[in-house]
Amino acid sequence: MNAATAFNNGFWKKLSGRLINSRPDQTPESGSRNYSPFWVLVQKEFGDHLRSWRFTILIGIITLACIGSIYAAVTAIQAGVKSQQTDTSFLFLQMFTASDGSLPTFVTFVSFLGPLIGIALGFDAVNTERSKGTLSRLLSQPLYRDDFILAKFTASLLLISVVLFSLGLLVMGLGLFVIGYPPTPEEVLRVLCFLVVAVVYVGFWLSLSIIFSIRFRQTATSALSGIALWIFFSVFYSMIIGLIDKATAPADSAGIGEQISHFNWMLLLNRISPSYLFSEATSTLLMPGVRSLGPLTTEQVVGAIASPLPLTQSILLSWPQLICMIAETAICFAISYVLFMRQEIRSRA
Amino acid sequence: MESFAQAPIIEMSRLTKKYGEQTAVSQLDLTIHRGEVYGLLGPNGAGKTTTILMMLGLTEPSSGKVRVCGLDPARQPLEVKRRVGYMPDDVGFYEDRTALDNLLLTARLNGIPIQDARIQALELLERVGLQHTLTKRVGAFSRGMRQRLGIADVLIKKPEIIILDEPTLGIDPEGVRELLELIEQLSRNEGLTVLLSSHHLHQVQQICDRVGLFVQGKLIASGNIESLAKQLDDDGSVTVELSAAPWSKELDERLSGLDGLLTYKGPDVSDHAYSSVLSLDAVITGTRDLTSEAARTVLDCGASLFGIRRKQYGLDDIYHRYFEGGGQLERSNGIQ
Structure with missing residues (x-):
């Protein structure tokens, strides 16, 4: 966790430092803004992504998925309200978490398709430049190598935030329009927090795919490795944990201490997977009724009033998950940094 | 041409690069003076490109010392890269951008404000004869046009040294002539130091003040054509x-x-x-x-x-003497 905060501090200091003080030896002329190489690269990357077909296709898929999930959510909410089954507190948040069963919820879509955006934006970040011969030309300009991968990461992350925030706000707007039930400020804040968590989650997959793009010279290999990990974590990982769980579960007659320690072990294993962390964090943020993410004994629950948690408490509950995801991203970034820093840059090799 | 008595601009001493067991460059000593046109001559795989990469800090030497403008490329890469323009062999551009966009990117990475960059880029494109293709995407460029754009790309940062790796590879004879003329002009008129590598002997012979002959990672001879012949002509007959x-x-x-x-x-x-x-x-x-x-x-x-x-021994004879029959050379040309 320390590493993560140190990384963040350094990162932002660097960003602000570079933006303001790009080249001290040149006096800035009026009207001409002189960006540092880092921001020039970020701009270029951002533009490249926006122009690319890949991005258009991704946006298409994700928008369709969102419309589908909104439809499912709205029908579920309307049916629920009519039959008086739905808890009307935090009704607005159910736009994101409810479904009539025909399609997954918005949150599920984000947790499933988010990695795909990350991988799609990052898998060819470095190896395409290498194979097209632009890498050696670029790196013979006065620019730090870490700036290069950081610019790739930042540009893609910026794009991801723009996409996720616009989708999230779009869902809110549509929800407002369709169910006609205005959100409270707390609900808006909760949705914004959820979007931030989603950006961090996709950022993890982005930095993972950047590692692959540095390690593998072929874009196909790098894309496949990314997708393999994505499928592993979103499909197989929970199955494997399930198997381990069954194999090592203590007998029903075992003491409560043993039961709890087993449960905690399984939880820890599950939490290695970023998608599990993401689902924990989002469920805390979007369902204020979630009071704990671990096991609670009857003793602990006694005397608790079954009411929703305030926003600050929900954030507190999901904070470790968020930090874990940031730390995982930072680790990926550190690995790509180490891999790339001392690599030899030959043209088209 | 031996009268260049100014401070050396590129210095290499006992420079060695090993890839595992294989030695790509071995114990290289080479000094290049300001304003000189120096040709690195040798067959493919002789270690020319590796030497160039070490000068730019794009790869680290295993041992030995490089100084470019008195700076260590491994320690102060940014300072070196600000002064040196490098055109890799088979230079790559962003294919879906125009020539102007590509040049502007390089200019801005070098901290040139956008308005100045545009003026300079237009000037340079005219100079290399690409003024009519400003809005054409680089993907549609021919090999020769890319190479000329590469020269413009190298010049836009106003370097002190330009390093060209195989600049004439794959261009037609007329294109080669124009390119060499351009390089010669740059060196003569602007006092640029030019280092170019090639395995085309005649092209190097035409424009280089001095030539270094590279074989299997070793610099076996260095000097102008006459002294090279003398150095290699062991019996003096x-x-x-x-x-x-x-x-x-x-x-x-x-x-x-x-x-x-x-x-x-x-x-x-x-x-x-x-x-x-x-x-x-x-x-x-x-x-x-x-x-x-x-x-x-x-x-x-x-x-x-x-x-x-x-x-008299021309470089041709020297070349053939060291690259026995040139069979390997022909083959490697064929691949390109």
Whole structure:
């Protein structure tokens, strides 16, 4: 966790430092803004992504998925309200978490398709430049190598935030329009927090795919490795944990201490997977009724009033998950940094 | 050209690069002076590109020292890269952007404000003859156009040194001529130091002040063409070819009796050929220049001299001597 905060501090200091003080030896002329190489690269990357077909296709898929999930959510909410089954507190948040069963919820879509955006934006970040011969030309300009991968990461992350925030706000707007039930400020804040968590989650997959793009010279290999990990974590990982769980579960007659320690072990294993962390964090943020993410004994629950948690408490509950995801991203970034820093840059090799 | 007494701009001493067991560059000592055009000559895989990469800090030397403008490329890469323009072999551009966009990106990475960058980019594109293709995407460029854009890309940062790796590879002869002319102009008019690598001997010969000959990671000779020939010409012999008629036995004998003669190869004659009016050839190799003596001998014997030529070692001969037959060379050209 320390590493993560140190990384963040350094990162932002660097960003602000570079933006303001790009080249001290040149006096800035009026009207001409002189960006540092880092921001020039970020701009270029951002533009490249926006122009690319890949991005258009991704946006298409994700928008369709969102419309589908909104439809499912709205029908579920309307049916629920009519039959008086739905808890009307935090009704607005159910736009994101409810479904009539025909399609997954918005949150599920984000947790499933988010990695795909990350991988799609990052898998060819470095190896395409290498194979097209632009890498050696670029790196013979006065620019730090870490700036290069950081610019790739930042540009893609910026794009991801723009996409996720616009989708999230779009869902809110549509929800407002369709169910006609205005959100409270707390609900808006909760949705914004959820979007931030989603950006961090996709950022993890982005930095993972950047590692692959540095390690593998072929874009196909790098894309496949990314997708393999994505499928592993979103499909197989929970199955494997399930198997381990069954194999090592203590007998029903075992003491409560043993039961709890087993449960905690399984939880820890599950939490290695970023998608599990993401689902924990989002469920805390979007369902204020979630009071704990671990096991609670009857003793602990006694005397608790079954009411929703305030926003600050929900954030507190999901904070470790968020930090874990940031730390995982930072680790990926550190690995790509180490891999790339001392690599030899030959043209088209 | 040996009179460049200014401070050296590129210095390499005992520079070595190893890839595992294989040594790509071994114990290289090389000094390049300001304003010089230096040619690195050698077959593919001789270590030319690796040497260039070490100068730019794009790869780290295993041992030894490089100084570019007095700076260590591994420690102060940014300062070096600000002063050095590098065009890799088979230079790559962002294909879906225009030539102007590509140049502007390089300019802005070098901290040139966008308005100035645009003016400079337009000037440079005109200079390399690409002014009519400003809005064309680089993906549609021919090989020669890319190469010229590469030169513009190198120049936009106003470097002190330009390093061109195989600049003439894959361009048609006319394109090569124009490119070499451009490089020569740059060096002469703007005092740029130019380092270019090539395995095309004649191109290097045309424009380089000095040439370094690279074989298997070693610099086996360095200097201008004449001194290179001298360095490589271990026995110091001079070969004279002459043709004369009528050929007589006396002439044969007197030629083979010349002072300082190493080998003599007279014409393959039968007796009746001596009286013929046909001119016949002989090859004389001596420890010193025997040209005028041989000519005098021919005339003294009453024969007329049809031609005489002192054979000097061109780079061609040197090249072939070191790259045995050039078979490997032809093959590698074929691949490109």
